Amino acid sequence: MVHQYQLNGYNIVLDSCSGSIHVVDEVAYDIIALYPDHSADEIVTTIMEKYGHRDDVTEAEVQECVEAVEGLVKAGKLYTKDTFADIAGTFKERSGDVVKALCLHVAHTCNLNCSYCFASQGKYHGDRALMSFEVGKRALDFLMENSGHRTNLEVDFFGGEPLMNWDVVKQLVAYARSVEKERGKNFRFTLTTNGVLIDDDVIEFANKEMSNVVLSLDGRKEIHDRLRVDYAGNGSYERIVPKFQKMVESRGGKNYYMRGTFTHANPDFTKDLFHMADDLGFTELSMEPVVCAAGDPAGLTPEDLEIVKEQYEILAKDMLRRDKEGKPITFYHYMLDLTGGPCIYKRVSGCGSGTEYMAVTPWGDLYPCHQFVGGEKYKLGNIWDGVTNTALREEFRSCNAYARPECADCWAKLYCSGGCAANAYHATGTIRGVYEAGCELFKKRIECAIMMKVAQEDQQ
Amino acid sequence: MERIKTLETRNLCESAKNGGCGECQTSCQSACKTSCGVANQKCENTNK
Numbered sequence: 351m352v353h354q355y356q357l358n359g360y361n362i363v364l365d366s367c368s369g370s371i372h373v374v375d376e377v378a379y380d381i382i383a384l385y386p387d388h389s390a391d392e393i394v395t396t397i398m399e400k401y402g403h404r405d406d407v408t409e410a411e412v413q414e415c416v417e418a419v420e421g422l423v424k425a426g427k428l429y430t431k432d433t434f435a436d437i438a439g440t441f442k443e444r445s446g447d448v449v450k451a452l453c454l455h456v457a458h459t460c461n462l463n464c465s466y467c468f469a470s471q472g473k474y475h476g477d478r479a480l481m482s483f484e485v486g487k488r489a490l491d492f493l494m495e496n497s498g499h500r501t502n503l504e505v506d507f508f509g510g511e512p513l514m515n516w517d518v519v520k521q522l523v524a525y526a527r528s529v530e531k532e533r534g535k536n537f538r539f540t541l542t543t544n545g546v547l548i549d550d551d552v553i554e555f556a557n558k559e560m561s562n563v564v565l566s567l568d569g570r571k572e573i574h575d576r577l578r579v580d581y582a583g584n585g586s587y588e589r590i591v592p593k594f595q596k597m598v599e600s601r602g603g604k605n606y607y608m609r610g611t612f613t614h615a616n617p618d619f620t621k622d623l624f625h626m627a628d629d630l631g632f633t634e635l636s637m638e639p640v641v642c643a644a645g646d647p648a649g650l651t652p653e654d655l656e657i658v659k660e661q662y663e664i665l666a667k668d669m670l671r672r673d674k675e676g677k678p679i680t681f682y683h684y685m686l687d688l689t690g691g692p693c694i695y696k697r698v699s700g701c702g703s704g705t706e707y708m709a710v711t712p713w714g715d716l717y718p719c720h721q722f723v724g725g726e727k728y729k730l731g732n733i734w735d736g737v738t739n740t741a742l743r744e745e746f747r748s749c750n751a752y753a754r755p756e757c758a759d760c761w762a763k764l765y766c767s768g769g770c771a772a773n774a775y776h777a778t779g780t781i782r783g784v785y786e787a788g789c790e791l792f793k794k795r796i797e798c799a800i801m802m803k804v805a806q807e808d809q810q
Numbered sequence: 811m812e813r814i815k816t817l818e819t820r821n822l823c824e825s826a827k828n829g830g831c832g833e834c835q836t837s838c839q840s841a842c843k844t845s846c847g848v849a850n851q852k853c854e855n856t857n858k
Contacts, residue, residue, distance in 0.1 A: 369822040378813035406811060415813050426823060427816060433823075441830050451836035502833050502854065538835075542843070564843075609843075638842055682842060685850040688819045692851045693829025697822065701848075707836040719838065764822065765849040770838070796849065807817055 352429055353761035354383060357801045358667055360808075364800060366761045367434065370427040371688070373804045377401055378415050386429060390416045434698050434764075438752040441695040442705055447737065449496040451504040451702070453709040453720045454489055454522070456481040457515040461546050463581045466613060466648040468641050472510025474724035479712040480515045485733070486522040489710045492733040494533050506540040508709075508720055513547035523559045540564060542609075544578070545590030553597045562605040564636075565594045569610050569622020576615055577648070591630060598632060607682060608632045613640040613648040617657040620665045627672075627679045636682035639791060641721070641776065655787055659794045666798035670805050684799040697751065697764040703771050704730065704746025718746050721772030746771065749781060756784045762793045820853075831855045 351366040361379040363372040374382065377397060384393045394412050401407040422428035458479045460472030472478075490505070497503055505526070507519050519541070526537045541556050542564040556563055567590065568574040575585025598606055608626050612619035619637050626632045639658065642649050650658065665681060672678050701707070704718030711723055714733045722728040731738035749771055751763040769785060769792070777785035833854040 367822065369819045371817040371819055373815045373817070375813045411811060418814055422814070422816070426821075430823065434826075437826065441832075444830065445832055448832070450832065500832055502835075504836055636842060683847060683850065687850070687852055688817060690853055691820055692834060692848050692853055693820075693825035693855065694822045695826070695830035696834055696851060696853075697848050701838050702836045703838065706832070707838065720843065765847060767848040792847065795847075799849070803817065807815075 351432060351759070351761050352382065354379060355797055357663070357797055358670075358805065360801055360804050362797075362800060362804055363428070364761060365428050365430050366764055367432050368426050368428075368430040369688075369764070370422075370430075371800060371804065372422070372428070373808070377407060377412065378419070381412070381415055381419055382428065385416075385419055385423075390420075434694060435752045437695065438698040438750040439748065441699045442747050442750070445706065446498070447496065447705075447743075448498040448500060449493055449706055449708060450500045450502070451506075451707040452489060452493050453506045453508045453707070454481065454486060455509060455709060455711050455720070455723060456486065456507050456512045456519055456522075457510040458712050459514055460509060460511040460544070461514060461580065462511070462544050462578055462586055463583075464578050466577050466611065466640050466642055466646070468721060469510065469723070474711075476724055481518060481710075481712040483518050483521045485710075485712065485714045486518055487525050488714060489733045490522060490526050492736070494529070494535055496736070497535065501534065502536050502538060504538050504540070506542060508542050511544055511546070512541060513543050513552060516547070516552065520555060523555075527559075538562075542566070544586065545593050546580075546586060548590070548593040548597055553600055556597070557601050557604060560604075562607070563597065563601070564607050564609045565597070567591070567594060567608050567610055567626065567632075568612070569616065569619065569637075570625045573616045573622055577613070594632075595630065605634070607634050607636045610635075610637040611640050612637055612658075614650055614654055615648070617650065617654040618661060619658070620661045620668070623665065623679075623681070624668070633679045634682075635679060639788075641773065643776070650787070652787075655790060658791060662791075662794045662798045666802050670802060670809075673806065674809070683795045684802055686799045686803055688803055694764075697767055700750040700753075700768045701770065704743055704749075718742070719772060721770075722775075745781065753782055754784055760789075762789070762796055765796045766792050828857065829853075829855065831857070 353364045355362055361374045363382055393416050397412045458472055463471050530537050538561040540562040541560045544566045571587045574587045578586050623635050640648050709717045709720040709723050716730040717723045717728055737743050751768045757763045771781040773785040773788050774783040775781045834851050
Protein backbone atom coordinates (compact mmCIF):
# COMPACT_ATOMS: atom_id res chain seq x y z
CA MET A 351 0.00 0.00 0.00
CA VAL A 352 1.38 3.38 -0.99
CA HIS A 353 0.53 6.72 0.60
CA GLN A 354 1.53 9.88 -1.25
CA TYR A 355 1.31 13.35 0.23
CA GLN A 356 2.80 16.80 -0.12
CA LEU A 357 3.89 18.73 2.92
CA ASN A 358 6.26 21.61 3.58
CA GLY A 359 7.42 21.57 -0.05
CA TYR A 360 8.22 17.85 -0.09
CA ASN A 361 6.59 15.15 -2.19
CA ILE A 362 6.59 12.12 0.06
CA VAL A 363 5.86 8.53 -0.88
CA LEU A 364 5.40 6.03 1.88
CA ASP A 365 5.35 2.33 1.14
CA SER A 366 3.42 1.13 4.20
CA CYS A 367 4.24 -2.56 4.16
CA SER A 368 7.99 -2.33 3.69
CA GLY A 369 8.28 0.83 5.77
CA SER A 370 10.17 2.53 2.92
CA ILE A 371 10.04 6.28 2.55
CA HIS A 372 10.87 8.05 -0.70
CA VAL A 373 11.13 11.76 -1.32
CA VAL A 374 10.55 12.54 -4.97
CA ASP A 375 10.08 15.40 -7.40
CA GLU A 376 6.66 16.09 -8.92
CA VAL A 377 7.40 14.05 -12.06
CA ALA A 378 8.26 10.90 -10.10
CA TYR A 379 5.34 11.66 -7.76
CA ASP A 380 2.92 11.46 -10.69
CA ILE A 381 4.65 8.44 -12.20
CA ILE A 382 4.31 6.52 -8.93
CA ALA A 383 0.62 7.43 -8.72
CA LEU A 384 0.02 6.21 -12.29
CA TYR A 385 2.16 3.08 -11.95
CA PRO A 386 -0.35 0.48 -10.65
CA ASP A 387 -3.00 1.03 -13.33
CA HIS A 388 -1.05 2.11 -16.42
CA SER A 389 1.48 0.67 -18.83
CA ALA A 390 4.91 2.27 -19.15
CA ASP A 391 3.92 3.80 -22.50
CA GLU A 392 0.73 5.27 -21.08
CA ILE A 393 2.67 6.77 -18.17
CA VAL A 394 5.26 8.35 -20.49
CA THR A 395 2.50 9.84 -22.67
CA THR A 396 0.59 11.25 -19.68
CA ILE A 397 3.71 12.68 -18.07
CA MET A 398 4.93 14.28 -21.32
CA GLU A 399 1.53 15.90 -21.81
CA LYS A 400 1.81 17.49 -18.40
CA TYR A 401 5.53 18.24 -18.10
CA GLY A 402 6.83 18.07 -21.73
CA HIS A 403 7.22 21.84 -21.90
CA ARG A 404 9.94 21.71 -19.27
CA ASP A 405 13.60 21.56 -20.31
CA ASP A 406 14.44 19.00 -17.67
CA VAL A 407 11.74 16.53 -18.74
CA THR A 408 12.48 14.41 -21.82
CA GLU A 409 10.79 11.24 -22.99
CA ALA A 410 13.93 9.17 -22.44
CA GLU A 411 14.32 10.55 -18.99
CA VAL A 412 10.71 9.87 -18.04
CA GLN A 413 11.16 6.33 -19.32
CA GLU A 414 14.22 6.03 -17.07
CA CYS A 415 12.20 7.19 -14.08
CA VAL A 416 9.47 4.63 -14.82
CA GLU A 417 12.20 1.98 -14.81
CA ALA A 418 13.51 3.29 -11.48
CA VAL A 419 10.01 2.95 -10.03
CA GLU A 420 9.84 -0.57 -11.42
CA GLY A 421 13.18 -1.30 -9.75
CA LEU A 422 11.87 -0.14 -6.38
CA VAL A 423 8.80 -2.36 -6.77
CA LYS A 424 11.02 -5.34 -7.55
CA ALA A 425 13.29 -4.51 -4.61
CA GLY A 426 10.31 -4.58 -2.25
CA LYS A 427 10.38 -0.87 -1.54
CA LEU A 428 7.27 0.26 -3.39
CA TYR A 429 3.81 -1.23 -3.75
CA THR A 430 4.89 -3.98 -1.39
CA LYS A 431 2.06 -6.44 -0.90
CA ASP A 432 0.38 -6.58 2.48
CA THR A 433 1.25 -10.05 3.70
CA PHE A 434 1.09 -9.42 7.43
CA ALA A 435 -2.55 -10.27 8.15
CA ASP A 436 -1.59 -13.86 8.88
CA ILE A 437 0.96 -12.94 11.53
CA ALA A 438 -1.15 -10.22 13.15
CA GLY A 439 -2.43 -12.47 15.89
CA THR A 440 0.55 -14.77 16.22
CA PHE A 441 2.73 -12.62 18.43
CA LYS A 442 0.14 -12.35 21.17
CA GLU A 443 -0.68 -16.04 20.82
CA ARG A 444 3.00 -16.92 21.08
CA SER A 445 3.37 -14.67 24.12
CA GLY A 446 0.68 -16.67 25.87
CA ASP A 447 -0.47 -14.95 29.02
CA VAL A 448 2.73 -13.00 29.64
CA VAL A 449 2.23 -9.70 31.46
CA LYS A 450 5.08 -7.21 31.32
CA ALA A 451 3.66 -3.84 32.28
CA LEU A 452 1.38 -2.61 35.04
CA CYS A 453 -0.23 0.71 35.68
CA LEU A 454 -0.41 0.83 39.46
CA HIS A 455 -3.24 3.03 40.68
CA VAL A 456 -1.63 3.78 44.01
CA ALA A 457 -4.09 6.57 44.76
CA HIS A 458 -7.70 6.82 43.69
CA THR A 459 -7.86 10.34 44.97
CA CYS A 460 -6.45 13.65 43.88
CA ASN A 461 -5.57 17.05 45.28
CA LEU A 462 -6.74 18.74 42.10
CA ASN A 463 -10.27 18.87 40.77
CA CYS A 464 -9.84 19.06 37.01
CA SER A 465 -13.22 18.98 35.34
CA TYR A 466 -11.93 17.20 32.23
CA CYS A 467 -10.31 14.34 34.16
CA PHE A 468 -11.13 11.01 32.49
CA ALA A 469 -10.69 9.44 35.92
CA SER A 470 -13.33 11.68 37.56
CA GLN A 471 -10.88 13.48 39.85
CA GLY A 472 -8.98 10.28 40.46
CA LYS A 473 -11.94 8.33 41.81
CA TYR A 474 -12.71 6.49 38.58
CA HIS A 475 -16.42 6.85 39.39
CA GLY A 476 -15.88 4.88 42.63
CA ASP A 477 -14.65 5.46 46.16
CA ARG A 478 -11.54 7.32 47.16
CA ALA A 479 -8.77 4.94 48.21
CA LEU A 480 -5.03 4.51 48.61
CA MET A 481 -3.23 1.30 47.67
CA SER A 482 -1.61 -0.44 50.64
CA PHE A 483 1.96 -1.68 50.49
CA GLU A 484 0.68 -5.27 50.72
CA VAL A 485 -1.54 -4.85 47.66
CA GLY A 486 1.24 -3.11 45.73
CA LYS A 487 3.78 -5.77 46.67
CA ARG A 488 1.41 -8.51 45.54
CA ALA A 489 0.93 -6.63 42.25
CA LEU A 490 4.69 -6.58 41.68
CA ASP A 491 4.89 -10.29 42.52
CA PHE A 492 1.99 -10.95 40.14
CA LEU A 493 3.94 -9.11 37.43
CA MET A 494 7.15 -11.04 38.05
CA GLU A 495 5.31 -14.38 38.25
CA ASN A 496 3.48 -13.73 34.98
CA SER A 497 6.26 -12.15 32.95
CA GLY A 498 7.76 -15.37 31.58
CA HIS A 499 11.14 -14.77 30.01
CA ARG A 500 10.68 -11.01 29.67
CA THR A 501 13.48 -9.09 31.37
CA ASN A 502 12.23 -5.52 31.12
CA LEU A 503 9.17 -4.88 33.27
CA GLU A 504 7.41 -1.54 33.35
CA VAL A 505 5.47 -0.11 36.24
CA ASP A 506 3.79 3.27 36.15
CA PHE A 507 2.79 4.87 39.45
CA PHE A 508 -0.47 6.43 38.46
CA GLY A 509 -3.63 7.76 40.03
CA GLY A 510 -5.42 9.94 40.80
CA GLU A 511 -2.34 11.57 42.19
CA PRO A 512 0.35 9.03 43.16
CA LEU A 513 2.26 11.48 45.36
CA MET A 514 -0.69 11.30 47.79
CA ASN A 515 0.60 7.80 48.54
CA TRP A 516 4.30 8.53 48.22
CA ASP A 517 5.59 6.39 51.09
CA VAL A 518 4.00 3.32 49.55
CA VAL A 519 5.53 4.20 46.17
CA LYS A 520 8.97 4.35 47.77
CA GLN A 521 8.44 1.07 49.62
CA LEU A 522 7.31 -0.65 46.43
CA VAL A 523 10.34 0.57 44.50
CA ALA A 524 12.61 -0.64 47.33
CA TYR A 525 10.89 -4.04 47.28
CA ALA A 526 11.24 -4.38 43.51
CA ARG A 527 14.91 -3.39 43.61
CA SER A 528 15.55 -5.92 46.38
CA VAL A 529 14.28 -8.86 44.32
CA GLU A 530 14.74 -7.93 40.65
CA LYS A 531 18.27 -9.33 40.26
CA GLU A 532 17.54 -12.73 41.76
CA ARG A 533 14.36 -12.92 39.67
CA GLY A 534 16.22 -11.95 36.48
CA LYS A 535 14.12 -8.83 35.93
CA ASN A 536 14.78 -5.17 35.27
CA PHE A 537 12.10 -2.80 36.57
CA ARG A 538 11.53 0.48 34.82
CA PHE A 539 9.41 2.85 36.83
CA THR A 540 7.44 5.84 35.66
CA LEU A 541 5.79 8.44 37.84
CA THR A 542 2.87 10.46 36.47
CA THR A 543 2.11 13.47 38.65
CA ASN A 544 0.29 16.78 38.77
CA GLY A 545 3.23 18.23 40.69
CA VAL A 546 1.41 19.72 43.67
CA LEU A 547 3.24 17.56 46.23
CA ILE A 548 6.69 17.54 44.62
CA ASP A 549 9.38 18.35 47.19
CA ASP A 550 13.12 17.69 47.49
CA ASP A 551 12.54 14.13 48.68
CA VAL A 552 10.32 13.35 45.68
CA ILE A 553 12.83 14.94 43.31
CA GLU A 554 15.79 13.05 44.72
CA PHE A 555 14.02 9.70 44.80
CA ALA A 556 12.35 10.05 41.40
CA ASN A 557 15.60 11.13 39.75
CA LYS A 558 17.31 8.05 41.14
CA GLU A 559 14.60 5.46 40.59
CA MET A 560 12.14 6.57 37.94
CA SER A 561 13.34 6.00 34.40
CA ASN A 562 10.66 8.44 33.28
CA VAL A 563 8.53 11.10 34.94
CA VAL A 564 5.41 12.44 33.29
CA LEU A 565 4.56 15.92 34.54
CA SER A 566 1.08 17.26 33.87
CA LEU A 567 1.10 20.82 32.56
CA ASP A 568 -1.35 22.15 29.99
CA GLY A 569 0.76 25.12 28.86
CA ARG A 570 -0.10 28.78 29.19
CA LYS A 571 -1.14 29.87 32.67
CA GLU A 572 -4.64 30.91 31.59
CA ILE A 573 -5.14 27.59 29.78
CA HIS A 574 -3.73 25.45 32.58
CA ASP A 575 -5.58 27.27 35.34
CA ARG A 576 -8.88 27.16 33.50
CA LEU A 577 -9.32 23.45 34.22
CA ARG A 578 -6.47 22.30 36.48
CA VAL A 579 -7.76 23.76 39.73
CA ASP A 580 -7.83 22.68 43.36
CA TYR A 581 -11.02 22.05 45.33
CA ALA A 582 -11.21 25.73 46.24
CA GLY A 583 -11.14 26.58 42.55
CA ASN A 584 -7.62 28.00 42.54
CA GLY A 585 -5.41 27.37 39.55
CA SER A 586 -2.33 25.22 40.14
CA TYR A 587 0.10 26.73 37.59
CA GLU A 588 2.04 29.00 39.97
CA ARG A 589 2.44 26.24 42.52
CA ILE A 590 3.67 23.52 40.22
CA VAL A 591 5.77 25.18 37.52
CA PRO A 592 8.77 26.01 39.79
CA LYS A 593 8.65 22.46 41.15
CA PHE A 594 8.61 20.95 37.67
CA GLN A 595 11.50 23.19 36.64
CA LYS A 596 13.55 22.16 39.67
CA MET A 597 12.80 18.49 39.06
CA VAL A 598 13.69 18.60 35.37
CA GLU A 599 16.83 20.64 35.95
CA SER A 600 18.13 18.10 38.44
CA ARG A 601 17.21 15.04 36.38
CA GLY A 602 20.57 14.97 34.68
CA GLY A 603 19.29 14.03 31.26
CA LYS A 604 17.02 11.22 32.42
CA ASN A 605 13.70 10.92 30.58
CA TYR A 606 10.82 13.20 31.39
CA TYR A 607 7.78 14.52 29.56
CA MET A 608 5.76 17.61 30.13
CA ARG A 609 2.37 16.12 29.37
CA GLY A 610 -0.46 18.44 28.48
CA THR A 611 -4.03 17.98 27.38
CA PHE A 612 -5.68 20.30 24.90
CA THR A 613 -9.42 20.87 24.76
CA HIS A 614 -11.99 22.98 22.96
CA ALA A 615 -10.49 25.94 24.87
CA ASN A 616 -7.10 25.64 23.15
CA PRO A 617 -7.11 23.83 19.84
CA ASP A 618 -4.24 26.26 19.08
CA PHE A 619 -2.16 24.12 21.42
CA THR A 620 1.21 24.90 19.84
CA LYS A 621 1.07 28.18 21.77
CA ASP A 622 1.07 26.07 24.91
CA LEU A 623 3.94 23.89 23.74
CA PHE A 624 5.98 26.93 22.73
CA HIS A 625 5.23 28.53 26.08
CA MET A 626 6.58 25.44 27.83
CA ALA A 627 9.69 25.49 25.62
CA ASP A 628 10.44 29.20 25.32
CA ASP A 629 9.19 30.64 28.59
CA LEU A 630 9.67 27.72 30.95
CA GLY A 631 12.70 25.94 29.46
CA PHE A 632 11.21 22.46 28.97
CA THR A 633 12.32 20.49 25.92
CA GLU A 634 10.57 17.09 26.19
CA LEU A 635 6.94 17.65 25.37
CA SER A 636 3.79 15.64 24.90
CA MET A 637 0.35 17.06 24.25
CA GLU A 638 -2.78 15.00 23.79
CA PRO A 639 -6.34 15.74 22.70
CA VAL A 640 -8.79 15.53 25.59
CA VAL A 641 -10.63 12.24 26.07
CA CYS A 642 -14.18 12.90 27.22
CA ALA A 643 -17.78 11.91 26.75
CA ALA A 644 -19.73 13.15 23.73
CA GLY A 645 -21.32 16.49 24.49
CA ASP A 646 -18.74 17.49 27.10
CA PRO A 647 -18.03 21.23 26.63
CA ALA A 648 -14.27 20.49 26.75
CA GLY A 649 -14.56 18.11 23.79
CA LEU A 650 -13.04 19.00 20.43
CA THR A 651 -15.55 19.97 17.74
CA PRO A 652 -15.18 19.10 14.02
CA GLU A 653 -14.05 22.72 13.49
CA ASP A 654 -11.43 22.29 16.21
CA LEU A 655 -10.06 19.22 14.47
CA GLU A 656 -9.19 21.25 11.39
CA ILE A 657 -7.37 23.77 13.57
CA VAL A 658 -5.55 20.97 15.36
CA LYS A 659 -4.35 19.48 12.08
CA GLU A 660 -2.94 22.87 11.05
CA GLN A 661 -1.31 23.10 14.44
CA TYR A 662 0.51 19.81 13.92
CA GLU A 663 2.01 21.26 10.72
CA ILE A 664 2.97 24.48 12.47
CA LEU A 665 4.64 22.45 15.20
CA ALA A 666 6.61 20.27 12.79
CA LYS A 667 7.89 23.24 10.83
CA ASP A 668 8.82 25.13 13.97
CA MET A 669 10.65 22.11 15.37
CA LEU A 670 12.73 21.99 12.19
CA ARG A 671 13.58 25.66 12.68
CA ARG A 672 14.62 24.95 16.25
CA ASP A 673 16.77 22.03 15.08
CA LYS A 674 18.57 24.32 12.64
CA GLU A 675 19.17 26.87 15.36
CA GLY A 676 20.61 24.21 17.64
CA LYS A 677 17.77 24.46 20.15
CA PRO A 678 15.77 21.28 19.48
CA ILE A 679 12.66 20.23 21.33
CA THR A 680 11.10 16.77 21.39
CA PHE A 681 7.42 16.11 20.75
CA TYR A 682 6.41 12.61 21.81
CA HIS A 683 4.35 11.88 18.71
CA TYR A 684 7.03 13.07 16.33
CA MET A 685 9.65 10.67 17.65
CA LEU A 686 10.26 8.20 14.84
CA ASP A 687 13.20 5.89 14.70
CA LEU A 688 13.28 4.87 11.06
CA THR A 689 16.17 2.43 11.32
CA GLY A 690 15.84 1.19 14.92
CA GLY A 691 12.09 1.30 15.37
CA PRO A 692 9.71 -1.52 16.16
CA CYS A 693 9.62 -4.80 14.26
CA ILE A 694 6.60 -5.93 12.31
CA TYR A 695 5.29 -8.05 15.19
CA LYS A 696 5.08 -5.00 17.40
CA ARG A 697 3.50 -2.98 14.61
CA VAL A 698 0.69 -5.43 13.96
CA SER A 699 -0.01 -6.60 17.49
CA GLY A 700 -1.84 -3.68 19.03
CA CYS A 701 -1.08 -1.81 22.22
CA GLY A 702 -1.07 -4.82 24.54
CA SER A 703 -3.86 -3.63 26.83
CA GLY A 704 -5.64 -6.51 28.52
CA THR A 705 -2.87 -8.95 27.73
CA GLU A 706 0.69 -7.76 28.40
CA TYR A 707 -0.41 -4.49 29.98
CA MET A 708 -2.96 -4.12 32.78
CA ALA A 709 -4.04 -1.59 35.38
CA VAL A 710 -4.30 -2.44 39.07
CA THR A 711 -6.75 -0.63 41.37
CA PRO A 712 -6.01 0.20 45.02
CA TRP A 713 -7.97 -2.94 45.88
CA GLY A 714 -5.95 -5.20 43.61
CA ASP A 715 -8.49 -5.59 40.80
CA LEU A 716 -7.13 -5.94 37.28
CA TYR A 717 -8.41 -3.99 34.29
CA PRO A 718 -7.21 -4.00 30.65
CA CYS A 719 -5.75 -0.51 31.05
CA HIS A 720 -6.11 2.62 33.17
CA GLN A 721 -8.87 3.95 30.93
CA PHE A 722 -11.15 0.97 31.62
CA VAL A 723 -10.82 1.14 35.40
CA GLY A 724 -14.20 1.56 37.06
CA GLY A 725 -16.19 -0.12 34.31
CA GLU A 726 -17.38 -3.30 36.04
CA LYS A 727 -17.78 -5.29 32.84
CA TYR A 728 -14.14 -4.61 32.05
CA LYS A 729 -12.81 -6.20 35.24
CA LEU A 730 -10.33 -8.90 34.24
CA GLY A 731 -9.69 -10.44 37.65
CA ASN A 732 -7.39 -9.60 40.53
CA ILE A 733 -3.74 -9.87 41.53
CA TRP A 734 -4.33 -12.88 43.78
CA ASP A 735 -6.39 -15.07 41.45
CA GLY A 736 -5.01 -13.66 38.19
CA VAL A 737 -7.16 -13.15 35.11
CA THR A 738 -10.49 -14.89 35.68
CA ASN A 739 -12.46 -13.15 32.94
CA THR A 740 -10.59 -15.00 30.21
CA ALA A 741 -13.23 -14.20 27.58
CA LEU A 742 -12.47 -10.51 28.06
CA ARG A 743 -8.75 -11.13 27.78
CA GLU A 744 -9.35 -12.99 24.52
CA GLU A 745 -11.40 -10.05 23.24
CA PHE A 746 -8.45 -7.75 23.91
CA ARG A 747 -5.99 -10.27 22.52
CA SER A 748 -7.87 -10.24 19.24
CA CYS A 749 -7.38 -6.47 18.85
CA ASN A 750 -4.63 -5.83 16.34
CA ALA A 751 -3.88 -3.86 13.21
CA TYR A 752 -6.00 -6.23 11.13
CA ALA A 753 -8.95 -6.62 13.49
CA ARG A 754 -11.11 -3.87 12.00
CA PRO A 755 -12.42 -4.01 8.42
CA GLU A 756 -12.32 -0.20 8.31
CA CYS A 757 -8.53 -0.35 8.63
CA ALA A 758 -7.99 -2.75 5.72
CA ASP A 759 -6.99 -0.02 3.28
CA CYS A 760 -5.46 2.39 5.77
CA TRP A 761 -1.81 3.26 5.14
CA ALA A 762 -1.28 4.16 8.79
CA LYS A 763 -2.25 0.89 10.43
CA LEU A 764 1.34 -0.26 10.88
CA TYR A 765 2.01 2.98 12.77
CA CYS A 766 -1.02 2.91 15.08
CA SER A 767 -1.31 -0.88 15.29
CA GLY A 768 -5.08 -0.62 15.30
CA GLY A 769 -5.34 2.31 17.68
CA CYS A 770 -6.42 2.77 21.27
CA ALA A 771 -9.04 0.29 22.46
CA ALA A 772 -10.32 2.75 25.05
CA ASN A 773 -10.73 5.53 22.52
CA ALA A 774 -12.59 3.10 20.26
CA TYR A 775 -14.81 2.02 23.13
CA HIS A 776 -15.64 5.57 24.22
CA ALA A 777 -16.40 6.66 20.67
CA THR A 778 -18.30 3.62 19.41
CA GLY A 779 -19.26 1.45 22.39
CA THR A 780 -16.95 -1.38 21.37
CA ILE A 781 -13.21 -1.92 21.54
CA ARG A 782 -13.34 -3.19 17.97
CA GLY A 783 -14.79 0.11 16.74
CA VAL A 784 -12.92 2.92 15.05
CA TYR A 785 -12.50 6.36 16.63
CA GLU A 786 -12.46 8.28 13.38
CA ALA A 787 -11.48 11.70 14.73
CA GLY A 788 -8.56 10.08 16.53
CA CYS A 789 -7.50 8.36 13.30
CA GLU A 790 -7.51 11.64 11.42
CA LEU A 791 -5.27 13.29 13.97
CA PHE A 792 -3.02 10.26 14.21
CA LYS A 793 -2.49 10.20 10.46
CA LYS A 794 -1.70 13.90 10.43
CA ARG A 795 0.89 13.41 13.18
CA ILE A 796 2.59 10.58 11.32
CA GLU A 797 2.64 12.60 8.09
CA CYS A 798 4.29 15.45 9.98
CA ALA A 799 6.76 13.16 11.75
CA ILE A 800 7.84 11.57 8.46
CA MET A 801 8.10 14.97 6.79
CA MET A 802 10.47 16.03 9.56
CA LYS A 803 12.68 13.00 8.87
CA VAL A 804 12.69 13.87 5.18
CA ALA A 805 13.58 17.49 5.92
CA GLN A 806 16.32 16.52 8.35
CA GLU A 807 17.84 14.24 5.73
CA ASP A 808 17.54 17.03 3.18
CA GLN A 809 19.36 19.48 5.43
CA GLN A 810 22.32 17.17 5.99
CA MET B 811 18.51 13.32 -13.10
CA GLU B 812 17.74 11.90 -9.69
CA ARG B 813 14.02 12.23 -9.15
CA ILE B 814 13.68 9.71 -6.31
CA LYS B 815 15.60 9.64 -3.05
CA THR B 816 14.99 6.76 -0.65
CA LEU B 817 15.53 7.18 3.08
CA GLU B 818 17.17 4.45 5.08
CA THR B 819 14.49 2.58 7.02
CA ARG B 820 14.13 -0.71 8.84
CA ASN B 821 12.79 -3.31 6.40
CA LEU B 822 9.55 -4.50 7.97
CA CYS B 823 9.36 -7.68 5.91
CA GLU B 824 12.89 -8.63 7.03
CA SER B 825 11.98 -7.91 10.66
CA ALA B 826 9.43 -10.73 10.49
CA LYS B 827 12.37 -13.17 10.50
CA ASN B 828 13.84 -12.37 13.91
CA GLY B 829 11.43 -9.93 15.52
CA GLY B 830 8.86 -10.40 18.24
CA CYS B 831 11.07 -10.74 21.34
CA GLY B 832 8.63 -8.61 23.31
CA GLU B 833 11.25 -6.66 25.28
CA CYS B 834 10.19 -3.26 23.93
CA GLN B 835 8.13 -0.80 25.89
CA THR B 836 4.38 -1.26 26.06
CA SER B 837 2.88 1.23 23.66
CA CYS B 838 0.84 3.39 25.98
CA GLN B 839 3.06 3.28 29.02
CA SER B 840 5.45 6.12 28.48
CA ALA B 841 3.93 9.51 27.89
CA CYS B 842 0.63 9.61 26.16
CA LYS B 843 -1.69 7.36 28.16
CA THR B 844 -4.58 8.26 25.89
CA SER B 845 -3.64 7.12 22.43
CA CYS B 846 -1.84 4.25 20.84
CA GLY B 847 1.10 4.63 18.54
CA VAL B 848 3.79 2.06 18.05
CA ALA B 849 5.93 3.93 15.56
CA ASN B 850 7.81 5.86 18.22
CA GLN B 851 8.78 2.82 20.24
CA LYS B 852 12.38 1.70 20.27
CA CYS B 853 13.34 -1.86 19.35
CA GLU B 854 15.06 -3.54 22.29
CA ASN B 855 15.87 -6.85 20.65
CA THR B 856 19.45 -7.68 21.57
CA ASN B 857 19.66 -10.46 18.95
CA LYS B 858 18.74 -8.47 15.85
